[in-house]
Amino acid sequence: MFFKYNxxxxxxxxxxNLIEIYYFIxxxxxxxxxxxxxxxxxxxxxxxxxxYYYVNYFDLGxxxxxxxxxxxxxxxxxxxxxxxxxxxxxxxxFSVLFSTTFWIFTRSCFKDWKLxxxxxxxxxxxxxxxxxxxxxxxxxRMDLICLVFSLFTIILTLSESYSFTKKCIxxxxxxxxxxxxxxxxxxxxxxxxxxxxxxxYPNIRYKKISKILPIFxxxxxxxFLLLVFGRYEPGRxxxxxxxxxxxxxxxxxMNVELIHTLKDSFEHSIILLTPKSLLxxxxxxxxxxxxxxxxxxxxxxxxxxxxxxIFSPLILSFIARDDTRFLAASTICCNLLMLISAKESxxxxxxxxxxxxxxxxxxxxxxxxxxxxxxxPLPLLKHYNF
Numbered sequence: 001m002f003f004k005y006n007x008x009x010x011x012x013x014x015x016x017n018l019i020e021i022y023y024f025i026x027x028x029x030x031x032x033x034x035x036x037x038x039x040x041x042x043x044x045x046x047x048x049x050x051x052y053y054y055v056n057y058f059d060l061g062x063x064x065x066x067x068x069x070x071x072x073x074x075x076x077x078x079x080x081x082x083x084x085x086x087x088x089x090x091x092x093x094f095s096v097l098f099s100t101t102f103w104i105f106t107r108s109c110f111k112d113w114k115l116x117x118x119x120x121x122x123x124x125x126x127x128x129x130x131x132x133x134x135x136x137x138x139x140x141r142m143d144l145i146c147l148v149f150s151l152f153t154i155i156l157t158l159s160e161s162y163s164f165t166k167k168c169i170x171x172x173x174x175x176x177x178x179x180x181x182x183x184x185x186x187x188x189x190x191x192x193x194x195x196x197x198x199x200x201y202p203n204i205r206y207k208k209i210s211k212i213l214p215i216f217x218x219x220x221x222x223x224f225l226l227l228v229f230g231r232y233e234p235g236r237x238x239x240x241x242x243x244x245x246x247x248x249x250x251x252x253x254m255n256v257e258l259i260h261t262l263k264d265s266f267e268h269s270i271i272l273l274t275p276k277s278l279l280x281x282x283x284x285x286x287x288x289x290x291x292x293x294x295x296x297x298x299x300x301x302x303x304x305x306x307x308x309x310i311f312s313p314l315i316l317s318f319i320a321r322d323d324t325r326f327l328a329a330s331t332i333c334c335n336l337l338m339l340i341s342a343k344e345s346x347x348x349x350x351x352x353x354x355x356x357x358x359x360x361x362x363x364x365x366x367x368x369x370x371x372x373x374x375x376x377p378l379p380l381l382k383h384y385n386f
Contacts, residue, residue, distance in 0.1 A: 014372060019115060024103040029094045030126070031136035034369065035088065040139070042084040049140035050083040051253025053090065054246055060239075063258055064230030067180035068142065078250045083249040087140040098148045103132075105155055106171055109342040120353040121342075124295075125335060127365040130328040131290065134369035137379070142182040143329065149174050149181075150189035154336060157196050164201055168215040175219040183226050184316055188329050192336060193313040195305055232258040265319045275375075277323040278314065281374025288364050289327060292334045300337055301346040310334050324377045328370045366371060 033039055041326055056069035070080045077086060106125070125131060135144050153174045178185035197203055197366050204212070232239055236259050243250035260268075271366060279286040296307060313329035316322070341347040371379040 013332060019118060019122065020103045022106040023126050024099060025125050027103070027132040028096065030132040031099060032092070034137040035092060035095070036141055042088065045139050047252050048254070048257075050087050051243055051250050051257075052140070053083070053086055054078055054243065055254055055258065056067070059242065060232060062225070062229055063232050064183050064226045065142070065181065065254075065257060065346050068145065068179065078246075079326055083145065083247050091139045091144065095132075095145050098135065098144065098151065099132060099147070100313055101151055101155075103349055108340045112313060112345075113342070117349050118179075119340065120357070123358065123359060128331070128335060129364055129367065129369050130331045131335060134328055137203060137369040138325075138372075142185075143188065143325070145181055146178045146185045146188055147332065149178055150193060151336070153193050154196060154340065157193065159199060163216070166369045167363065168196070168212075170217050172216050175216075176222040179219060179222050179226060184221070184320070186223065187312045188316050189333060189336070191309040192333050195303075196340060199303060199306055209298045213323065218354070227262070231261060235259065247310055259296040262319065269319055269321055270315070273317055273323070278317050278327075278373035279345060280327045280370065281377035282324075282326045284364070284367060285324065285327065285377055289331055291360070292331050294350065295350065296334045296337055297356070299348040299350055301340040302337065302341050302344070302349065306337065306340075310337060323374050325372045326368050341350045 030332065052065060052068055053072055054069050055066050056073045057063070057065060057066050058070065058073060060066065069078070072086070072090075077090075081089065102125075106122070127133075135147070138144075153171055155168055156162060162170075175190055175193075178188075178190065236255050239254060239258060240251065243253050280289060296310065300307065310330055310333035313326045313333065316326045320326075337369075338347060368378050372375050
């Protein structure tokens with residue numbers, strides 16, 4: 001009887017120690033299955049996104065969204081791979097990096113939780129249509145790279161190993177880098193990071209502005225320069241010639257992103273924005289989003305300003321048509337906030353997690369990842385033969 005009890009206890013201990021590894025492997029599987037053949041072909045990678053890996057400061061001058069292309073040019077990666085292979089390789093690298101970092105961080109956040117309490121949240125993260133499933137499906141978008149930077153920043157901000165000044169300098173640098181990668185990152189995860197800094201250091205509001213402003217001067221200058229000089233002035237035709245000379249695959253890349261002004265984007269998007277599109281373009285997406293919001297506002301015991309920061313990505317719907325994508329970013333913020341609250345011992349376990357909840361999560365998962373706009377909210381549905 002004693003040995004039987006010990007074996008049972010040892011078996012439970014092994015499951016508890018390896019649970020994050022099981023979920024990590026599952027998340028990697030989800031990323032790869034929607035990124036690689038036979039599910040996806042290289043030709044299915046959006047030609048618009050391929051241009052992000054080639055526009056750079058050396059050939060085109062100072063332009064918005066030019067940092068990744070500049071780094072790839074320095075490393076000569078763009079010389080050794082065709083556009084589709086380069087985008088896919090980069091995407092898989094950052095996907096694995098995100099998944100690894102996510103589950104290591106998750107393990108530290110839930111280290112004091114019982115196994116039966118971890119599993120519902122771990123399942124929620126893994127079966128989320130906006131995390132591994134969508135990040136794997138949406139090949140090549142800069143959102144993934146910005147998310148990796150943001151996750152590192154959140155981990156550092158929560159750490160007790162660094163001083164307030166060092167954290168501020170790191171945050172300032174990361175915000176600036178994200179702006180140079182994609183200026184829309186200002187509304188993705190940065191408000192959550194700034195809110196987290198205020199939460200960890202509530203006395204920051206009493207510090208003299210002369211001591212805080214210099215630390216965040218770099219992102220302010222970066223944002224100003226992008227706003228004034230980030231547009232590619234020679235125009236669409238010159239940009240098309242430059243990209244087509246690199247590869248025919250890049251023929252239609254970046255036509256809007258580098259040419260349109262902020263005013264152009266706003267005027268084009270605002271007339272097409274509706275309440276339905278703002279909430280994802282599908283009632284299925286809206287239902288899941290409301291479910292996640294319920295979890296955050298009911299079971300996350302963090303200040304209201306941190307919870308409100310999760311809505312900042314929705315602001316982008318007023319200047320771009322990627323409404324479902326922005327709702328997905330908002331939902332990712334919800335998941336990050338759950339991790340933060342668990343780390344801070346501010347997350348409560350929902351008692352209603354049971355069979356019906358799991359059926360709901362699995363059903364939403366089987367519908368596939370969220371798309372980009374209300375015109376294609378659930379793109380994986382087209383791969384099913386109903």
